[in-house]
Amino acid sequence: MKSMGKGLAAAVLGCCLLGATVSGAAEPAAEQGCREAVALLKERNVQISGDLRRIQREIAALRADLDRPAAKDIVGGIGYIFGLFGVAAFVASRRKEH
Amino acid sequence: MHISDGVLPISVTIGGYAASSALAAWSVRRTEAEALPKLAVMTAAFFVASLVHVPFGPTSVHLLLAGLTGALLGASAFLAIGLGLILQSLLFQFGGLTALGANALMMGLPALACGWLFQTFKGAAPTRQAVLGGVAGAAGSTLSAIALAALLATGGEDFFGVAKIALAAHVPVILIEGAVGAFTVGFLARVKPELLKPAFTRRAGAPHG
Numbered sequence A: 001m002k003s004m005g006k007g008l009a010a011a012v013l014g015c016c017l018l019g020a021t022v023s024g025a026a027e028p029a030a031e032q033g034c035r036e037a038v039a040l041l042k043e044r045n046v047q048i049s050g051d052l053r054r055i056q057r058e059i060a061a062l063r064a065d066l067d068r069p070a071a072k073d074i075v076g077g078i079g080y081i082f083g084l085f086g087v088a089a090f091v092a093s094r095r096k097e098h
Numbered sequence B: 001m002h003i004s005d006g007v008l009p010i011s012v013t014i015g016g017y018a019a020s021s022a023l024a025a026w027s028v029r030r031t032e033a034e035a036l037p038k039l040a041v042m043t044a045a046f047f048v049a050s051l052v053h054v055p056f057g058p059t060s061v062h063l064l065l066a067g068l069t070g071a072l073l074g075a076s077a078f079l080a081i082g083l084g085l086i087l088q089s090l091l092f093q094f095g096g097l098t099a100l101g102a103n104a105l106m107m108g109l110p111a112l113a114c115g116w117l118f119q120t121f122k123g124a125a126p127t128r129q130a131v132l133g134g135v136a137g138a139a140g141s142t143l144s145a146i147a148l149a150a151l152l153a154t155g156g157e158d159f160f161g162v163a164k165i166a167l168a169a170h171v172p173v174i175l176i177e178g179a180v181g182a183f184t185v186g187f188l189a190r191v192k193p194e195l196l197k198p199a200f201t202r203r204a205g206a207p208h209g
Helices: A002-023 A027-067 A071-097 B010-029 B033-049 B066-092 B100-121 B126-154 B159-169 B171-191
Strands: B053-056 B059-062
Touching (some): B010 B126, B053 B171, B059 B171, B066 B100, B066 B171, B126 B171
16 A cells, blocks of 8 residues: 555656656756656556565465364354254153153 | 265255155164264264365365264264264355255265174174274275265266276275274274164163263
8 A cells, every 4th residue: 555655656756747848948857857757656566566466365365264164163063063962862861751 | 075066966966855864864763862972972073074184186185984983873874974964064165055965875875884884794802893993984985985976977977987086086085084993993992892882773771881
């Protein structure tokens, strides 16, 4: 997010410099500034795409984790099994009494 | 080894549900109140065993424990496997809910077969029981793989092709289940032999295990 903001700021700066060029003062200086801005933007672009790739990797890892059953599912399932058999044992014992 | 939703034709799905409900009802009737704690523990073990993954090449296969469940529970094994599969399907998304009947047949029938095998030939010596437990464990997975091929064959797959792949993929599982079965039954035969009593025959006034 932060680097994206920086990228935006750099883009705005580039646009300002371009505007300065159109208003037409020292041509070579403006061209120099423009080139710098483009270089800055490219650098930011590389950074952002690196960040994006990392985030995509993280999402894929999270998705793989989601596919795997969580500990609470396992414990819950065992609880269900013991609970159901507990009820069955209770009913069986009641039936035996009567 | 779970069949997912939409793989089997509808007739097989419905037939699987009908056959497995009938078998489950039979299994409930053969279950005694004294056996319920053992049944609960084995159901929990079967439920969790599917999470034990064995790496095999690029994929991994998981334990089934159908054979061992059958050997220890006898006729009640079908109930244990049915309940375990319902919970696996609901909580782990292993196998579809519509294929539940077919899945129960695929693992429950081998379990019953292994239970019958174990109870018929187990004898009295702990070593023999341990060996037979290992055989039952390995046979459970083998028969389940064959049952999987048979069920998928109803969906238009080639029976021998699927059977070959399923068996090849489950060779490590078959070996591990054999070892687990031999170890478990051998241990129980030494420590608590009452747990290995015939579970297919009704006992009158059996003492608490």
